[in-house]
Structures are given as C-alpha cells and as structure tokens.
Amino acid sequence: MKNMNPKIIELPKILDKRGNLSFFEYPQQLPFQIARTYWIYDVPGGEVRGSHAFKNQDEFIVALSGSFDVVLHDGENEIKYSLNRSYYGLYIPKMFWRRVENFSTNSLALVVSSTLYDVNDYIRNFEEFKRMKNAN
Ligand code: TYD
Numbered sequence: 001m002k003n004m005n006p007k008i009i010e011l012p013k014i015l016d017k018r019g020n021l022s023f024f025e026y027p028q029q030l031p032f033q034i035a036r037t038y039w040i041y042d043v044p045g046g047e048v049r050g051s052h053a054f055k056n057q058d059e060f061i062v063a064l065s066g067s068f069d070v071v072l073h074d075g076e077n078e079i080k081y082s083l084n085r086s087y088y089g090l091y092i093p094k095m096f097w098r099r100v101e102n103f104s105t106n107s108l109a110l111v112v113s114s115t116l117y118d119v120n121d122y123i124r125n126f127e128e129f130k131r132m133k134n135a136n
Pocket of ligand 1: 036038049050051052117
C-alpha cells in the first residue's frame with residue numbers, strides 16, 4: 001500500500017449491560033498485519049513521547065484509557081488528532097513525523113506495529129525526515 005494517509009478508524013463496539021467490548025482485526029479494521037504490540041502508561045504530566053518518524057513501520061494507536069494527542073507532520077503540515085475513546089484508533093503510515101503529548105492522568109496508549117522493533121527504522125532528526133520525505 002503506497003502513499004497511504006493517516007486516518008481515524010472507528011472500531012466495532014459491542015454494547016452490553018455487562019460492559020462494552022471493542023476489537024480490531026486484519027484486514028477488516030487494520031490495514032496491516034500486526035508484528036508487535038506495545039503500550040505507553042504511567043506518563044508524568046507534561047511529558048512528550050515519540051518525536052520521530054519510521055522509515056518502514058506502520059502503526060495503529062488506541063487510547064484504551066484516558067486521552068492524549070498525536071501530532072503528525074507530513075514534512076509540510078502538522079495535524080493534531082485527539083484520541084479519547086477506546087473505540088477509535090489512529091492509523092499512522094510510515095514516514096510521518098509524530099509526537100504524542102497531553103497525556104491525561106492514568107492514560108493508556110495501545111500501539112500495534114507492522115514490524116518488529118528495529119532501531120534502524122527510526123528517523124530522529126526532523127531535518128533529515130523532511131529531506132527524506134521530500135525526496136520520495
Ligand atoms: P521509543 O520508541 O524511543 O519511545 P518513544 O518514541 O515513545 O520515546 O522507545 C523507548 C525505548 O524502548 C527504546 O530504548 C527502545 C525500547 N523499545 C523496545 O525495546 N521495543 C519496542 O517495541 C519499543 C516501542 C521500544
């Protein structure tokens with residue numbers, strides 16, 4: 001899938017008096033197969049995570065609890081997505097600079113990734129990211 005754009009994906013919501021349930025599967029909700037899952041929690045007030053881009057990995061982020069903002073930059077423009085429901089996820093294709101900020105108390109960010117962890121997949125310099133993005 002080339003030139004994909006970030007998008008909010010609404011997940012199924014099974015309403016139940018005993019408590020609600022949501023899920024995602026490839027390929028019905030997710031545009032990629034999951035290779036890895038991690039989560040971010042116990043974030044102190046005011047902290048910012050993930051100021052970087054990935055050369056290859058796609059990610060999907062869900063605010064399982066609480067809320068936070070995912071700010072994406074495509075090399076020209078920045079868009080902020082506020083995640084605050086456990087039945088919405090944000091799909092982030094490769095080659096978007098992102099930072100995650102404004103975490104509420106006790107927020108829990110679930111992230112599924114299309115690849116295994118690879119330190120060489122990170123672009124940590126914003127100027128280098130812009131050069132690579134504009135060269136595409
Ligand atoms: P990193 O992705 O740099 O976090 P953030 O972008 O949110 O600041 O990851 C922080 C540390 O965790 C880094 O030293 C590598 C380690 N890590 C893994 O070992 N496996 C993983 O799947 C992830 C996401 C991170």
